[in-house]
Amino acid sequence: MNLSIAIAQMQVTPGDPAANITKMEQFIQAAAKRGADLVVFPEDAICGPLAGQNAFVAEAPGYLAHMQKLAVTYGVDLVPGTWTVGDGIALYNQAHYISADGTLAGIYRKINLWETEKVIIAPGASVSVFPTRFGLVGMVVCWDIAFPPIFTAMNQLGVELVVSPTFWSVPLHAPGTPDALAARQEDIDLIDSLCTARAFENDIVFVYCNAAGTLNLPGSVVTLSGCSQITHPVDKVICRSDGNHEDLLVAEVFHQRSAAAPTVPV
Structure with missing residues (x-):
């Protein structure tokens, strides 16, 4: 596996798809x-x-059709985050992998939902590993990173690269207070350790793309953790955003899985 990966750590405007899509195209063009x-x-x-x-x-x-057009226009493979899809009476938080020719290579429905999602979103039922022009790719979403069995299941299918669109925010505190700063540092430490561990223990390249900035809620402001990064089983942290500001990271990645897949205890 040898490719150049761009992570768009973007501030998302809630409830304004047109503005977000415009900004996404700007990031894609720059990447x-x-x-x-x-x-x-x-x-x-x-x-x-x-x-x-x-x-x-x-x-x-x-949204999917528009993102497919952007992939073709700019000649890049694209994981345009996630959005909610309907399937019968159920709603799912779904990620998409779009190839540079506009074809949909794979989808993934988030399995491990955060508390606010469980009210309206159903959990996905299976992992997702699929072929791309770069090798076998899998996807997880945000809180999934904390659950090793998902990675074990993908590993057994030969996954080489795992991509994680994420919206990870800090627990609610008044911005700038000692409690808020301590909470953010705790989240950063957790994110960094999980990203490094998942790459190392599964012999994969792991791409973690978090949102940037803040999220205004009724009566409060939520701060995003940022810290988007690419981790590698040998090289550890290939690149990492140093904060929660908007950022575009681009890094060359090379990895070849070992001939013997890691053993899985029974």
Whole structure:
């Protein structure tokens, strides 16, 4: 596996798909100019989290079609974050991997839901590993990173690269207070350890793309953790955003899985 990966750590505007899609294209264009083969966006990048997860379900097919056009226009593979899709009476938080020719290579429905999602979103039922021009790719979303069995299942299918669109925020505290700063540092420490561990223990390249900035909620402001990064089983941290500001990271990645897959205890 040898490719250039771009991570778009983007601030998402809740409930404004048009503004978010415009910004996403700007990131894609900039990444393509820097030679990126694959561009990855945060969870909920188009609609925003919370209410935005179910307010635009009818528009989901249009989002996919538009992102497929952008992949073709800029000649890049694309993981455009996630958005909510309907399937019968159930709603799912779904990620998509779009190839540079516009074809849909794979989808993944988030299995491990955060508390706010469980009210309206159903959990996915299976892991997702699929072929791409770079090798076998899998996807997880945000809180999934904390659950090793998902990675074990993908590993057994030969996955080489795992992509995680994420919207990871700090627990609610008054911005700038000691409690808020301590909470953010605790989250950063957890994110960094999980990203490094998942790559190392599974012999994979792991791409973690978090959102940037803040999220205004009624009566409070939530701060995003940032710290988007690419981790590697040998090289550890290939690149990492140093904060929660908007950022575009582009890095060359090379990895060849060992001939013997890691053994899984029974």
